[in-house]
Amino acid sequence: MRTVFYDEIVKKIKNEVININCKPSQHLLDLYEKGIHNETDGRSKNILCILKENSLIASEKMIPICQDTGTLVALVYLGKDIKLDKGFLLDAICQGVSEGYKDGYLRKSIVNNPIERINTNNNLPPVVHTFITNDDQLTIIIMAKGAGSENMSSLKMMAPSSGIDGIREFVIDTVRKAGPNPCPPISLGIGIGSNFEGVALLAKQALVKDLISDKLSYHNDYEILENEILDELNNLNIGPQGFGGKTGVFEVKILMEPCHIASLPVAVNINCHVLRHARIEF
Amino acid sequence: MKIQAPISKSMLNEIKSGDFLYISGTIYTARDAAHKKLAELINLNKELPFDLKGAIIYYSGPSPASPGNIVGSIGPTTSYRMDKYTPDLLKQGLSVVIGKGKRSKEVIDSLVEYKAIYCAAYGGAGAYLASKIKSIIPVAFEELGPEAIYKLEVEDFPVIVVNDLWGNDLYESRGKI
């Protein structure tokens, strides 16, 4: 057994919650730069420059890149040989989240109940998914997921006969319908397979595919398909902020898992241009 | 084009879908919960927390100000969630609404009918937009936290006109205007 310290979990989660919200990753800056380079239209180029400038202002002043600092999603990869020195893992995560949102001056956007809708004032609870791994590692991916893009996400239980063409059609339809709403350039996490709830989680994991490549159970190299779908989507002329252009979508990432003989579940999880993810090791 | 708020309806005749506007003066934030409350007040014929005539409403719920800053991040939220309430507010004389994303046909028609425009601010650029805010004071529903109504004084606040007085829609025309 390997011991991880409760207080270390709180501290690292807190710091990373603040960092992902206020500091653009190098990856995001590269995506802006690539978009600026590719756009030929003046308006689209200009918008991308402003989005990039925005993220630099945020990191300089340590204020959030976007005011919607989101629902905090945690993907916890918990080794079977890990124990805590004290307390309960979920409590440590929640404490880190609430301290981060408070001390980082992040917006508290969670309501107690979907009908009653009273703000919990600490951005709790986060949405936590746990995966047990056969080792003594503890890895937590945190994501700040804004509602504008989450609301435009979609899931469909397709017939197996729909095949890859049906999947493409569904993805394109989802992105077209979302249009300007999820703050394009967007990134897509596409889950294919598993079952109803499994495919939604797969789509969420797909958004951080590059951060969890060592944690995946299945072979998941779909780069050619991802690039084809990306090109198709960027031909829709959605563009930055939905005003037209070549850069409506930054990235497409796909994860697949086995499924039932009668099912073809597909889920598309949309992320806005503000990609806010981090991997934390303990 | 630079414009000064509040904005007279005749001024709106000069503005077309696709124009970049730089707004200075007073604008008010209101999002989901505040809209629900405003609609209730209008229904009951009660006095509103601010005069809607010629006013500008910005769909935004800022993040809290950290020490040394006037405001946190303050970008737009997605507008369609306010569609249900917008025609009633336009009827009261609202001139400009600012948010992001598509509006319903009903809202676009009401904009034409009541002579008002819908503009988009840059979504996900709340830190940049914060630099255009000179002051912020809560004016109603403070208990709603980020969803309260705030009065903002802005300078050269940048927006793009989406729907104008003639029913044009930049999200439909995109590069083609």
Ligand code: SF4
């Ligand atoms: S979709 Fe993303 S960038 Fe747009 S407002 Fe929401 S969190 Fe911010």
